[in-house]
Amino acid sequence: MALGAEWKARLYGNDSATPARGGRKPVTSRAELEHVAFDLFAAQGFEATTVDDIARAAGIGRRTFFRYFPSKNDIPWGAFDEQLDQLRTDLRAYPVDQPLMDVVRAALVDFNRVPAAEVPWHRRRMALILQVPALQAHSTLRYANWRQVVAEFVAERLDQPVDALGPQTIAYATLGVALASYEQWLRDESQDLAALMAAAMTGLAESFTGVRTT
């Protein structure tokens, strides 16, 4: 379950400067398998689609499927971990005098911005992740890395250890904001994801007004 280190090297590209001298060429790609799988999911549902089905539809062996994805549950996640590096960078690109939660909110919104052309695809992806129980569960493990990135940034700003209560709480809460927003976004096509996230964040802030902070 806990996506080993080999995978990071294996899954997320050729790691730039890999010589890759010889050897047989991969017969397919993560992207292609993802596509094949999504079609099947749409047709028969996630649970009802077996890895065998996917492999057969893609013309590869079942065993080979598991060389492209560590698990069936990972199919919808694409190159998520790669994007985390971007988030890490983005968070630090904001001026240091900008209030902490403003930065977090802005970065959250940015992180989840997708090109208009990919919106329908992204919807399907997120619908799977947020609505299929097995994927809901699995996603927790993926979110952990995301939270870690946020927590690291907050920890720096607050000059606290990463695993201290403050940074961790904020990271968890921010994730909550994101998830609540996504659920809303999936419910209503016409809503703008970025706007929802901003609204959720400020809404949460508002709900705390009047709470004693000492």
Place this chain on the structure above:
Amino acid sequence: MALGAEWKARLYGNDSATPARGGRKPVTSRAELEHVAFDLFAAQGFEATTVDDIARAAGIGRRTFFRYFPSKNDIPWGAFDEQLDQLRTDLRAYPVDQPLMDVVRAALVDFNRVPAAEVPWHRRRMALILQVPALQAHSTLRYANWRQVVAEFVAERLDQPVDALGPQTIAYATLGVALASYEQWLRDESQDLAALMAAAMTGLAESFTGVRTT
């Protein structure tokens, strides 16, 4: 995975006024199995312990185990869903003029109060849930019910639909506060869980001060 309706009836007690006329007596109990399982988990770890191991150690058939727990992942959860009814009640026991987030915070703290005698047990339970990847993942599904209870209460107070952005965001964020607090609590024996939750909540509130709420 999605714990069916039969289970609610089956797992969580005799449902008070059940006549239970005749029939063979259960040969064991959830509590006993939980105990046997925890011993094995402590000895060999969660992953390394198979359902067969547990059944054998408890002197029951493997098939029977699954009549007591819907899955291996559910072992540490005890009677969680029962407690939710308590939370639901508690939230409404606070005066209506008490600020929303104060009530949520107080209820959160109350919900997680455990008798001193059970603290060591609770620690082991939560250590499993929060640290074993498979259980981390599975717990998401259990938390959903918890969030629902909080969201319902918030929705009433704000006079919004349960699935609106506000209630959902607050429910998610509150869950985050709880999880961050638990992680902290597990890290340091000497900390008081209730105090950590209160601190996390007010800390989150503080972090929002200065955020524009319009």
Place this chain on the structure above:
DNA sequence: TAGAGTAATGGCACTCGGTGCCGAATGGAA
């Protein structure tokens, strides 16, 4: 052009969680 080396493939067998089925065992009530 014939290797030699390298990397991906995919079949096989296996483990483990989880389920449907069904006969056997158990205990209360008539």
Place this chain on the structure above:
DNA sequence: TTCCATTCGGCACCGAGTGCCATTACTCTA
């Protein structure tokens, strides 16, 4: 004792995931 309800647990089966390993396909070099 008989009937009924309920639990037990074996059996067969499914699907995800893994270790092993021979095979295939590709590149580079002698």
